[in-house]
Amino acid sequence: MSASLPTISREWHLVARPQGWPTPDDFALREAALPELADGQILVKNSYFSVDPYMRGRMNDVKSYVPPFQLDQPMDGGAVGEVLASRAEGIAVGDHVLHGLGWREYAVVDGSRAAKVDPSLAPLTAYLGVLGMPGLTAYAGLLEVGSFKEGEAVFVSGAAGAVGSEVGQIARLKGASRVIGSAGTDEKVKLLVEEYGFDAAFNYKNGDVTRQLKEAAPDGIDVYFDNVGGDHLEAAISALNVHGRVAVCGMISMYNATEPSPAPRNLAMVIGKRLRLQGLLVSDHSALRPQFVEEVSAWIRSGDLKYDETKVQGIENGAEAFLGLLRGDNTGKMIVSLAD
Numbered sequence: 001m002s003a004s005l006p007t008i009s010r011e012w013h014l015v016a017r018p019q020g021w022p023t024p025d026d027f028a029l030r031e032a033a034l035p036e037l038a039d040g041q042i043l044v045k046n047s048y049f050s051v052d053p054y055m056r057g058r059m060n061d062v063k064s065y066v067p068p069f070q071l072d073q074p075m076d077g078g079a080v081g082e083v084l085a086s087r088a089e090g091i092a093v094g095d096h097v098l099h100g101l102g103w104r105e106y107a108v109v110d111g112s113r114a115a116k117v118d119p120s121l122a123p124l125t126a127y128l129g130v131l132g133m134p135g136l137t138a139y140a141g142l143l144e145v146g147s148f149k150e151g152e153a154v155f156v157s158g159a160a161g162a163v164g165s166e167v168g169q170i171a172r173l174k175g176a177s178r179v180i181g182s183a184g185t186d187e188k189v190k191l192l193v194e195e196y197g198f199d200a201a202f203n204y205k206n207g208d209v210t211r212q213l214k215e216a217a218p219d220g221i222d223v224y225f226d227n228v229g230g231d232h233l234e235a236a237i238s239a240l241n242v243h244g245r246v247a248v249c250g251m252i253s254m255y256n257a258t259e260p261s262p263a264p265r266n267l268a269m270v271i272g273k274r275l276r277l278q279g280l281l282v283s284d285h286s287a288l289r290p291q292f293v294e295e296v297s298a299w300i301r302s303g304d305l306k307y308d309e310t311k312v313q314g315i316e317n318g319a320e321a322f323l324g325l326l327r328g329d330n331t332g333k334m335i336v337s338l339a340d
Contacts, residue, residue, distance in 0.1 A: 308332030
């Protein structure tokens with residue numbers, strides 16, 4: 001690399017596998033030499049990288065749908081940044097790209113694994129959230145996995161997060177009869193109703209979830225978008241109408257548990273109500289991306305769909321941003337900003 005280009009990058013490593021809740025001691029920020037660019041590669045200065053709930057599962061050394069993070073190796077995840085050098089056809093210096101080598105300042109990326117993004121259409125951070133993987137998760141989960149139809153009632157748990165807030169708004173824009181959300185603070189509950197247009201919302205810490213959901217949805221629900229699992233899934237099974245559907249996106253209530261959850265204890269209701277529970281991985285729905293970007297970006301431009309981001313400044317705060325995400329400190333998408 002030329003003298004004007006960086007040769008060293010700071011990057012976050014997983015140094016211990018968490019038992020229960022992760023702690024700062026499980027992570028280390030280290031320096032690493034950047035390799036020379038090979039044909040087909042680009043050097044990216046990351047502007048922002050994403051921290052997401054699914055990353056907690058990758059810290060366990062178990063077989064899953066995504067390989068686990070390796071100890072004493074850089075972690076990865078969604079990132080957007082500016083191309084500083086390119087030996088890849090079709091990608092030029094100064095282009096902005098979305099890629100999968102986050103958790104670091106600079107990344108050497110295969111051009112085939114990077115997608116050009118247009119900062120004039122939407123802010124760069126939107127490609128990590130509302131127009132990125134969380135947004136497509138919301139869109140595909142509600143419409144394809146949840147088989148949502150106009151006139152149905154929808155319940156979303158973790159509704160103030162990046163995925164949940166978009167699920168509720170898409171349901172509203174697509175003609176839901178009622179949209180209900182749960183969140184963990186009174187401030188987030190207020191945001192769901194006043195900013196995102198949910199018909200009802202409740203703080204799951206303020207009492208029994210089954211009772212609060214029944215009060216918020218007296219006529220039941222038709223689709224439940226599950227980000228939480230546990231008592232929320234149990235409450236939803238009770239509230240679902242005949243032929244209701246559950247799109248199981250995540251179960252954050254169990255990610256740091258060291259004991260199995262007893263809930264849901266009412267699974268037998270699945271039979272009589274003929275419910276459908278289906279897991280959701282966004283990678284199965286990439287064919288929807290063009291339709292999703294076109295529809296959602298239009299809603300953003302018109303102001304019909306709103307989104308929040310929680311930005312944590314500085315790579316040195318990357319691990320703390322992730323821990324904050326697990327605690328629910330974020331409203332909307334949690335992003336680490338490396339931009340000056």
